Amino acid sequence: MNGFAFRKHTVFEWQGVQHRIERLHPNGDIWLERLDSGQLVSSTRTELLAAYADGSLSALSTAASNTSEPTIAGNVYTRPLSDLTPKVQHELRRRQAYVQGILADGPPLFTKAYLTPRLQEIARKIGDPQPPSAPTFWRWIRSYQRDNDFRALIPRHDRRGSRQPRQSDRLLALAEEAVTEAYKLSRHTTMTVIQSILQGKVDQENISRHNGSTLLVMPSLRTLYRLLQRVEAYEAFSLRNGTAEAERKFRILKGLVISKRILERVECDHTVLDLFLIDERTQLPLGRPTLTICIDHYSKMPLGYYVSYQAPSIAAVVGALRHAILPKPASTHHDGTSANAALAPTHAWTCHGLPQVLVVDNGLEFHAHALQSIGMDLGMAVLFCPKYQPWFKGSVERFLGSISRRFLHTLPGTSFSRWHHRGDYDPLKHAVLTLGDFTQMFEKWLLDDYAQTVHRTTQETPWARWHQGLQNYEPTLPRSRHTLAQRIGQVSQRKLSREGILLEGIRYSGPELLPLLRSHGPGVEVRIVFDPDDLGEIHVWGPDQTDPITVKALDWEYAHGLTQLQNQLIRKMVQERGAAQTNFQARQEARLALIDMMREQITSRKLGDRKRAAKLQGDSSRQAKPPTAPGALQPPRSPSPLPMATSTSAQQSALFSASHTTQLRGDFTPRRYPLLRSVNDLKNNGGRP
Structure with a gap:
C-alpha cells in the first residue's frame, strides 16, 4: 500500500490542488509549492496533519509524484490479498523474503558476483530449492522500488495475453448490428440466427468494397459466442428482456422514502387476485376479482379496500378511499351488516382519516378528472409515480405480494401467481368461496395475522406502529358522512x-x-x-x-341501487331496439332481457360468461353478502344441482328457477339486485309496469 511522509520533494494533493514540499524547518514550518501556479505557500506540520485527518489531504502514487520514473498503469494489485489464490500468496511471500533479505544489508550491487551467493543463502533459510537468478531478482526489486509497495511483487499472470479482439472494427460494428436486429425479431433468438444475419451483412460489405481492398472474413460460431460474452450484463439483459425491465433489474436504490407520521403518505394500487370465487346462488365459479387497496406508508397498516369483478376504474378508487377514510365499526361487515361470529376479527379496525398525500401509478383511472377533484375538495395531494417505476410506491407493491403469498395461495381455488405453478391442480374445481366469504376472511387475515406480524422494515407490527402514531397525530375526518358523500x-x-x-x-x-x-x-x-x-x-x-x-x-x-355499468348496458339495449330513452315499457323489457341474459351467463359453463354476469350484478365488497352464522335460521334448500358433466343448459336454467324463484324477495335484496326487483314487481302487477 502506497504511503507518504513529510519529506522534501514529496508531492500530495491538498484541497484539490497538487503541492510539493520544498523546505522543512526544524520548528515545524513547511514551505510548499503549488504545482498549478508555482506559488510558494507556508504551512505547518500540525495543519497538514489535521487536513489529512479530515480527508482534504491525500498522497499521490510514487510514480505520479516522481515524473522521472516510468509509469505502468494498473501494475499494483489493489484488491485484498486474501482474494489471491494460495499459490499466488506463497509466491508473494517467497519474493518478499528475497527482497527484504537483500535490502537488509544496505543498497545492493546489481552484479551477478554480488547477488548470487546472497540469493542462495536466503534460499537455504526459507527452504526454497530454486532461488531466482540475478536478472530475475533485479526485475523484482525494480518493481518494488518503483511503487514502494510489496504488492508490486505479486505475479500478474491474469494480465498475460491480449485482451483486445482480433477482428476489425468494421466487422465488430456489423456483428453489433446483427445482434440488435436478431433480438428485435425475437427476444429468444439463437446464435444461428445472428450468424445468418451477420453473414448477409458481411457479404454485402465485401461486394461494396473496391478491388484490392481487404475483404472481411466471416467469424466462426465459436468466435461469435466469445464476442457476445464480452457484452456488458446490462446490454445483454436489455436485448433479451427490454430496456424497461433492464432498468428495474440494474437500478441502484438511492434512498428510502421517509414518512414521519401516520396518514402523511398513503399508497393505492389495484391487483387481480390469485383466487377464483363462486356465485352464492348457483355455486359456479365467477372468476378472479380485482382488489383496490390503500396502505399507510408510515405504519404499513392497510386503511381500506374495495373488491369487485370489474376492471380497475375510478369507481374502485372511490370505493377504496371511502372505506379508508370512514371509521370501521367493530364486528361489522364492509357494507355495514353483521359479521359471522366465527370469522369476526379479534382486533378492531381503528384506521381512518384523510390522507395528506395519495401516491398512485399512471393508470387511466388515476388520471381521471374525478380523482383530481376529490383530492382538491378533501385537501389531499395526488402524487403520480414515474412510468414503469413501481418501486416509488414500494409499500403497497410489497403488500400486494404478501397478500398472494401468505393468504391467497393458502385458500381453495387459488390460481397461484403463474399458471405453470399449478401442475395438475384445477382452481375451478376447488373454488368454494363466495365474495362475502372472502371479504370476511380477508379482513380477519388483515387484522389478526398481517397486522400482528413484525414488519421487516419498521421492526414493529403494523398494529402497534399505527396506535403509536395515534398518540402523536389525530386523524382528520370530514364534517360528516354526508359531507364525504358530497365530495367523494x-x-x-x-x-x-x-x-x-x-x-x-x-x-x-x-x-x-x-x-x-x-x-x-x-x-x-x-x-x-x-x-x-x-x-x-x-x-x-x-x-x-x-x-x-x-x-x-x-x-x-x-x-336506487343501480350501478353505472348496469345503467349503460340497459340504455344500450334500449337504443338497439329503437325505443325512446324515456319509454318506461321499453326499459322494463330491456331489464327482463338483461336478467334472462344474466341467468344464462351465470349458469353457463364458460367462465367468461359467469364473470360478465357478476359484473352486471354489481358484486363488490360494498354489497358482499356475509356468510350465515352457525346456528342461524337458514331458508330451506332445494336439491343439489346436477353435476356439470351430465347437466345441460336447459336443466341448469330450470334448476335455477325452481331453486330461487321463491327466494327473490328474501335473498335478492333491493340493494344488491335492483334488476331482479323489477322482475318481481312485473310479476305481481300482472306484467304491467
Missing part, C-alpha cells in the same frame, strides 16, 4: 333546465333545484358528484354555492 365520487358537468338534470339517461329533479333555477336561470352549468355504485341520487353544486344540493332521481325505483 365521480364528477361531471351538466346544465340545469326546467326539467332538472339529465345524467346517464336518468332525470334528476325536485323542489331543491328551484332556488338555483330562479337565481341563475335555465342553462346554468352545475357540477355533479355521484356514486357510480348507486345512481339513486346526485349532489349538485351551483356557481355560488358553498354546499351542494342532494337531488333524487325522478324514477327512484329504477335508479
